[in-house]
Amino acid sequence: MAFFFILLSTDIAWAAPDAIAGKDKAQVCAACHGDKGVSSITGTPHLAAQPQLSIFYQLLQFRDQRRKGGGMEAIAATLSEQDMRDIAAHYASQPAPPPHTGGDAEKIARGQQIAQQQYCSSCHGAQLQGQKHVPRLSGQSSEYFVTQLRNLRSGARADMDGTMASAARSLTDEEIEAMAVYARSLP
């Protein structure tokens, strides 16, 4: 957590995030993440309605090579921290991705049950909508969700303070899959 607080306290040195400027700066992102942050590419995350701080923080992680994937390290390296803040403000202000309610009702119910048992909402919010630096999971691509949770579990993706890694440690593949189907069904 220490790193995160340092991050917050350096905040003051920066101009307020500008979502309008961010919209322009996000044009290079649209090819993969969609015009309004809803991606049509399987496994590529939706960014729409993600908490601003979560997007910003992940971009820093990519820039510093502490997180790798999807070529994002190279892309983030081209952005200033002000660009990251502006782009994050833009995506945070977009309407949430449409919920994916189709499919297996039983699996959705199972996913909901596990998420409750594991207290996922204590950090990710009551509707898994994310908050502060914690990413939004509702409406997210299930392929993306599964890959990330497996990577967090194995340590292939390091998280900022180890809390997410310990939340993931005991999950089975079946539980991860069910929670992914549940999460994408949420508005």
Ligand code: HEC
């Ligand atoms: C060539 C396709 C591509 C482009 C262009 C691209 N991204 Fe990505 N982005 C991805 C993929 C794929 C991932 C998932 C990476 C992984 O597997 O960890 C990702 C992940 C992310 C994440 C992490 C989301 C999360 O929920 O943790 C953020 C934030 C992000 N991208 C922002 C951006 C921004 C901002 C831009 C433009 C400056 C951009 N991306 C351009 C493909 C792309």
Ligand code: HEC
């Ligand atoms: C103690 C707080 C906490 C708990 C409990 C928690 N998470 Fe997280 N989760 C986080 C944080 C913080 C991140 C961002 C990790 C990072 O990159 O540092 C995250 C990231 C994720 C991601 C990756 C999302 C993305 O956009 O890249 C998924 C998927 C996820 N969590 C699912 C879950 C599930 C499912 C549960 C319940 C089993 C859970 N989390 C419990 C804090 C938590």
